[in-house]
Amino acid sequence: MALAGAALAALVVELDWMVVNIALPRIADDLHRSPTDLQWLITAFTLGFGGLMPVSGWVTDAFGRRRTTIYGIELFLLSSILCAAAHSLPWLVAGRALQGVAGSFIVPGAVAMTSAVFTGRKRDAGIGVVLGLASGGAAMAPFFGGLLVAWLGWRSVFLVNVPVGIAAIALIYYRVTPSNNPAAVARRPPLLNGACVVLGATALTVTADRGTTWGWSSPATLACLTAGGALLAGFVLLERNEDRALVSRHVYRERRQYLLVMAGTASTIAFIILTSFSVLYLEDGIRLSTLLSGCVLLGFSVPNALSAYAAGHMPGQRNPYRLLCISLAICAAGLAGLAAAPFPGLYALALCVCGIGTGMSGALTNVLAQQGVSAQEAGATSSMALAVRSLAAAVATSLAATTLESLHHGVNGAAADASGIATILRATAVFPALALLLLLPTATARSRSR
Numbered sequence: 001m002a003l004a005g006a007a008l009a010a011l012v013v014e015l016d017w018m019v020v021n022i023a024l025p026r027i028a029d030d031l032h033r034s035p036t037d038l039q040w041l042i043t044a045f046t047l048g049f050g051g052l053m054p055v056s057g058w059v060t061d062a063f064g065r066r067r068t069t070i071y072g073i074e075l076f077l078l079s080s081i082l083c084a085a086a087h088s089l090p091w092l093v094a095g096r097a098l099q100g101v102a103g104s105f106i107v108p109g110a111v112a113m114t115s116a117v118f119t120g121r122k123r124d125a126g127i128g129v130v131l132g133l134a135s136g137g138a139a140m141a142p143f144f145g146g147l148l149v150a151w152l153g154w155r156s157v158f159l160v161n162v163p164v165g166i167a168a169i170a171l172i173y174y175r176v177t178p179s180n181n182p183a184a185v186a187r188r189p190p191l192l193n194g195a196c197v198v199l200g201a202t203a204l205t206v207t208a209d210r211g212t213t214w215g216w217s218s219p220a221t222l223a224c225l226t227a228g229g230a231l232l233a234g235f236v237l238l239e240r241n242e243d244r245a246l247v248s249r250h251v252y253r254e255r256r257q258y259l260l261v262m263a264g265t266a267s268t269i270a271f272i273i274l275t276s277f278s279v280l281y282l283e284d285g286i287r288l289s290t291l292l293s294g295c296v297l298l299g300f301s302v303p304n305a306l307s308a309y310a311a312g313h314m315p316g317q318r319n320p321y322r323l324l325c326i327s328l329a330i331c332a333a334g335l336a337g338l339a340a341a342p343f344p345g346l347y348a349l350a351l352c353v354c355g356i357g358t359g360m361s362g363a364l365t366n367v368l369a370q371q372g373v374s375a376q377e378a379g380a381t382s383s384m385a386l387a388v389r390s391l392a393a394a395v396a397t398s399l400a401a402t403t404l405e406s407l408h409h410g411v412n413g414a415a416a417d418a419s420g421i422a423t424i425l426r427a428t429a430v431f432p433a434l435a436l437l438l439l440l441p442t443a444t445a446r447s448r449s450r
Contacts, residue, residue: 002113002117002175003117004133006109006111006176007110007130007134008167009107009172012165013076013107014134015160016103016161017272018142018145018297018301019144019157020041020096020158022146022157023145023154023157024041024279024280025280025283026153034411034414036411036414036415038089039401040089040096040398041092041096043205043394044093044094045103046100046397047100047198047205048098048101048103049390050100050387050389050391050392051104051194051202052101052198053104053108053384054384055191055193056068056104060112065112066173066177066178068109069105069106069113070172072102073106076102077161077165078102079098079102081159084158104387107386108386113172114129129309142294142301143294143298144160145160146289146294148160149290149291192238193235193238193239197231197232197387199231200232200235201232203225203231204232205394207228208402209402210224212406256368257369257385259442260365260385261365261385261388262439263361263438264362264369264385265389266361267327267331267358268362268390269396269428270331270335270354270428272393274300274358274425276397276400277421277424278338278351279297284415285418285421296351299348299355300355301355305359308360308362309363311327311359311360320367320368321368321443324365324439324443325439325440327356327360328357328433328436328439329433330356330357331357331361332357333353333357334351334352334353335426335432336425338354396431400427403420403423404417407419407423
């Protein structure tokens with residue numbers, strides 16, 4: 001029951017990714033905005049999610065996994081209702097940012113609850129079950145999202161999380177034992193560290209979004225870029241202080257963690273850009289209905305969920321780093337193939353390949369990152385990794401939308417530019433390919449040691 005509660009908590013966030021993406025073109029029509037302007041609905045969520053993640057990890061460890069996760073779900077449900085009631089893009093973006101903030105307290109709590117209940121291989125399998133069940137539930141989100149948009153309008157997609165969240169709260173409250181980490185409570189709250197991350201990532205995202213409009217060499221662009229870099233550098237300096245650090249220093253000393261974060265970042269960027277821009281191609285490029293687009297995206301979401309579940313059972317049986325390399329290669333090949341595949345046959349096949357690659361690589365990085373980490377540090381370690389992945393994805397998504405507008409030489413009609421979207425997908429394939437090259441020496445060395 002505790003495992004089911006953790007899975008439902010993760011599903012609240014996972015479901016939001018897919019079900020909102022499918023509604024983006026319809027939201028753009030209703031609010032009279034360009035679909036590429038709505039990338040801020042994705043970016044705002046990822047900024048809130050990743051920006052607060054470092055602080056939420058400390059909160060999870062200090063004040064308890066159960067309490068933090070329940071409060072996070074309650075805030076998520078409230079912000080979902082605010083999004084459903086939005087009548088302008090700024091209102092909707094603010095609601096999405098609040099959803100991201102709430103989600104940053106839910107996911108580390110779900111992972112930490114699982115890590116605390118199980119040990120060894122069971123912990124790996126437990127995390128795989130949580131991620132797999134969450135992804136499995138979210139796998140049907142494109143289809144049900146299409147139905148909801150067609151029958152009830154786009155506002156209904158923000159309310160689908162409410163019954164799931166209520167069920168998660170009930171299971172967690174009655175089946176999860178309260179906990180706290182006295183060592184984390186004794187540490188000073190890492191508010192300054194978190195502020196550096198949030199503001200730094202926001203400055204870089206604004207740079208990516210407004211660079212074309214302001215001019216890449218303009219004083220405003222250079223100022224935003226410099227401020228973002230300086231704030232993130234400040235965060236690194238603050239983390240050198242053991243008393244104020246979000247994560248214990250020994251975690252930073254492990255090269256393995258850096259490689260896993262890079263691999264997870266590549267997988268997250270691939271997932272978000274693929275799901276966002278595929279919807280634009282299907283609904284604006286080839287003019288499919290929202291329901292049909294949701295059906296097509298099942299070819300991605302179902303393999304993604306099955307692969308995420310399978311990844312939880314792999315680390316204890318085979319060389320997990322070799323499997324991670326294979327999944328990254330599949331991800332890169334799928335993205336490159338999707339950029340060139342004609343619709344519908346080969347396009348559906350490429351979507352399936354992408355789903356396998358992103359699902360397995362994303363889940364493996366989460367599972368492997370928890371190995372060798374104590375239950376007391378599980379929340380902070382998970383939150384730091386997810387923060388880097390989400391913030392990098394926010395910047396990459398904003399840059400991708402700006403690039404698409406530049407390739408189309410304007411905002412109007414950019415969402416229907418099939419060749420521009422193909423270029424974006426090919427560029428995105430570079431991320432998992434680079435992560436594969438960086439991880440390959442470690443995978444080869446571990447294979448020889450076995």
